[in-house]
Amino acid sequence: MSHAALLQTHQISKAFGPVVANEKVDFEVQPAQIHALLGENGAGKSTLMKIICGLQQPDSGQVYWKGQQCTISSPKVARAMGIGMVHQHFALFEGLSVTENIAFSIDGAVQGRTLEDQIIDLAERYGLMVEPRRPVFELSAGERQRIEILRALLLNPELLILDEPTSVLTPQEADQLFDTVRKLAANGHGIVFISHKLKEVKALCDYATVLRGGRVVGSFDPREQSTESIAELMLGSRNISTERQHRNIGEKRLQVRNLSITDHDQALHVKQMDVHAGEIFGVAGIAGNGQEVFYAGLSGEQTTTDNNAITINGTQAGSLGPNERRVLGAMFVPEERLGHAAVPQLDLLDNVLLSNISNTEATSKGFVNRRYLSAQVEKITKLFDVKHAGNKTAARNLSGGNLQKFVVGREITKQPSILIINQPTWGVDAVSAMRIRETLMQLAGTGSAIIVISQDLDELLEISDQLAVLHQGTLSPARAVQDWNIEQLGLAMTGSTSGAAA
Numbered sequence: 001m002s003h004a005a006l007l008q009t010h011q012i013s014k015a016f017g018p019v020v021a022n023e024k025v026d027f028e029v030q031p032a033q034i035h036a037l038l039g040e041n042g043a044g045k046s047t048l049m050k051i052i053c054g055l056q057q058p059d060s061g062q063v064y065w066k067g068q069q070c071t072i073s074s075p076k077v078a079r080a081m082g083i084g085m086v087h088q089h090f091a092l093f094e095g096l097s098v099t100e101n102i103a104f105s106i107d108g109a110v111q112g113r114t115l116e117d118q119i120i121d122l123a124e125r126y127g128l129m130v131e132p133r134r135p136v137f138e139l140s141a142g143e144r145q146r147i148e149i150l151r152a153l154l155l156n157p158e159l160l161i162l163d164e165p166t167s168v169l170t171p172q173e174a175d176q177l178f179d180t181v182r183k184l185a186a187n188g189h190g191i192v193f194i195s196h197k198l199k200e201v202k203a204l205c206d207y208a209t210v211l212r213g214g215r216v217v218g219s220f221d222p223r224e225q226s227t228e229s230i231a232e233l234m235l236g237s238r239n240i241s242t243e244r245q246h247r248n249i250g251e252k253r254l255q256v257r258n259l260s261i262t263d264h265d266q267a268l269h270v271k272q273m274d275v276h277a278g279e280i281f282g283v284a285g286i287a288g289n290g291q292e293v294f295y296a297g298l299s300g301e302q303t304t305t306d307n308n309a310i311t312i313n314g315t316q317a318g319s320l321g322p323n324e325r326r327v328l329g330a331m332f333v334p335e336e337r338l339g340h341a342a343v344p345q346l347d348l349l350d351n352v353l354l355s356n357i358s359n360t361e362a363t364s365k366g367f368v369n370r371r372y373l374s375a376q377v378e379k380i381t382k383l384f385d386v387k388h389a390g391n392k393t394a395a396r397n398l399s400g401g402n403l404q405k406f407v408v409g410r411e412i413t414k415q416p417s418i419l420i421i422n423q424p425t426w427g428v429d430a431v432s433a434m435r436i437r438e439t440l441m442q443l444a445g446t447g448s449a450i451i452v453i454s455q456d457l458d459e460l461l462e463i464s465d466q467l468a469v470l471h472q473g474t475l476s477p478a479r480a481v482q483d484w485n486i487e488q489l490g491l492a493m494t495g496s497t498s499g500a501a502a
Helices: 045-052 075-081 098-105 112-126 141-153 171-186 198-204 227-235 291-299 322-327 348-354 370-384 400-412 430-445 457-463 486-493
Strands: 007-016 019-029 034-038 060-065 068-070 083-086 159-163 190-194 207-212 215-220 252-263 266-276 280-284 310-312 330-333 418-422 449-453 466-471
Touching (some): 045 083, 098 112, 112 141, 198 227, 252 291, 280 430, 280 486, 348 370, 370 430, 400 418, 418 430
Parallel strands (some): 280 449
Antiparallel strands (some): 252 266
């Protein structure tokens, strides 16, 4: 083993029943190196990183730390060695504050006001602003991501693993993160950067390893490779077209008028919003500006006493809950896939049942049609190439990207007249993201009205017909997508232009 390497794995293998996640993986990270780990969902990236940070143990193979063979038996051991990880799925206690969550992760070594001061200092230094005393259940995904990054940095790790760290960040926030990563590398820290955004990898990373089907298929300097060649190595020879086709805009399916609600002390106001059949309505905004309460208001998770505030397919629905709105033809995909969109411990069949309670094909007179649910799982699996070990697989055992494809497919396969989807391609590989976007455009082509809430501005500009900005809980007037560009959106999202205010 190379004594110059900070970390090395040699012939690491790991299987979960019949599914092989890692097969004889050799991987190494040098000090001061920003090393990209690439591969589509289910390629084995997260499993390899969980082995390195002590969350899982390999079936065979060895791990070396600074040239010495070691056993990383737990996350606590990994932290003590100097290995930190920012996970794709947030590992936070909902009922505790930001400071309390961070105190747990550092084993209570520093607490109280001293820890708060350290958090504020780090947040200001790296542009990762948080409110230390605010409870986690009130925070958006973007704000939770900042907590994960901050608590990893508080331990001053020699090796920092970042798993899809920019998936819920704006371009400005991503640039701040890249500055942080470059500073860490300049100080000798090794960085593992897991991302599906190849432009980011080429701009930030000085080395890359590609996994496909659990095996290493290439290692190289990404700056010396084209995006196309890297994608081909990651994905094999597959072509998916996302060319936009003309869509006929039809009748008004969703109407919002003077919707004002408050959830977890966050206010939302939507003066006017209309979405028609055949139309994709994009909603941009920096994390923490009301996306969650906006989604809750449209989905019926948060209702209003003003029944006229929301009209679904001609029926006043402001006071109706999610199941009643589903009966009217609306379907929903929330941002947080594990725990909100899917119950972690339930299998795929039961997770399909969750959003089919009002569907007489799935349930009738108190009986559940398991054959129908099984057919739906198979349909979703085929449509989105969801990798899993069978219909009885628990949702928590799917990789993040595969679970995302599953929950998106669960709603799309019902051919809803209205689909409200929050962060549709969060943590999904490039091919799967294209497949999801293509399917959304095809669904709109059949006459569905689609509302897409996303922090991926390229995505919104690609698929949206109308686009609005959510800033401090207020939705701006919508404009045709061709009237926006990514720079204007970035400014509107920060409140720097009048386009963000209604």
